[in-house]
Amino acid sequence: MLALCAALLAIAAAPASAKWYGSLMRGQPNANYGCESAIILAPLGGVQLAPTNQTSCTYRHGGYLFSNRPTFIAPSTGRITAIKVRSGPHPAKLRLTILTGSSRVDTTTGRDLPGTYTCCTARFVGKTFRPKANATTKKKVDVKVFDVRDKRIRFRIHSSDGVALSAVGPGTLPLQIRNDVGNIVTGSPAAIGYWPSTRKGDPRVDGYSMVGIDLMFQWNFVRRR
Numbered sequence: 001m002l003a004l005c006a007a008l009l010a011i012a013a014a015p016a017s018a019k020w021y022g023s024l025m026r027g028q029p030n031a032n033y034g035c036e037s038a039i040i041l042a043p044l045g046g047v048q049l050a051p052t053n054q055t056s057c058t059y060r061h062g063g064y065l066f067s068n069r070p071t072f073i074a075p076s077t078g079r080i081t082a083i084k085v086r087s088g089p090h091p092a093k094l095r096l097t098i099l100t101g102s103s104r105v106d107t108t109t110g111r112d113l114p115g116t117y118t119c120c121t122a123r124f125v126g127k128t129f130r131p132k133a134n135a136t137t138k139k140k141v142d143v144k145v146f147d148v149r150d151k152r153i154r155f156r157i158h159s160s161d162g163v164a165l166s167a168v169g170p171g172t173l174p175l176q177i178r179n180d181v182g183n184i185v186t187g188s189p190a191a192i193g194y195w196p197s198t199r200k201g202d203p204r205v206d207g208y209s210m211v212g213i214d215l216m217f218q219w220n221f222v223r224r225r
Helices: 002-007
Strands: 019-022 037-041 047-051 056-064 078-086 093-106 118-125 136-145 147-149 155-168 175-177 189-194 208-211 213-215 217-223
Touching: 037 208, 056 093, 056 213, 078 093, 078 155, 093 136, 118 155
Parallel strands: none
Antiparallel strands: 019 217, 037 047, 056 155, 056 189, 078 136, 078 217, 093 118, 093 155, 147 155, 175 213, 189 208, 189 213
């Protein structure tokens, strides 16, 4: 599962104009739980809702299976200028969170070396806000994100920022749980969660991936000119 989600992070360069990335925002969030619970693969098959014993968490979009739509990683160095969150009836407080990860790249091919991507350390954590209930909340922000490649050596380091959300306290998460949750289906979304939430400068590689969960979150990106 982790290898599959890492493969989803290989994305094409974006156009120079501002554009919304992230979830396709189709349908409504239906998660009736917050950071205190998580859907996991059950020991005997299928999925189950399990306690996390945490009051905060961080979620990032893992992409849509077999699609190259950018949902998490910034396409290049630029700025996040706005975000959108679609919430249910009792939304938890949220924070925009910028995560940064890295991989090794073969300069002869320009491709990331398989199995070398690691994620993530929080580089920026925004102020807490509570999204509107049963609505899509749009919020202006101004956060720089980076895509950096070291070209001095053959097996260089490719470091890239990603855009995520952290939640804190009681309330439901902006997640849509699909009927095919836990199954590999073309076009199905994936989400990666961290418990507790990722703090600034906190290196984390303990994200839990689950297909069939859509993080209802978009971000507006402007490429650096």
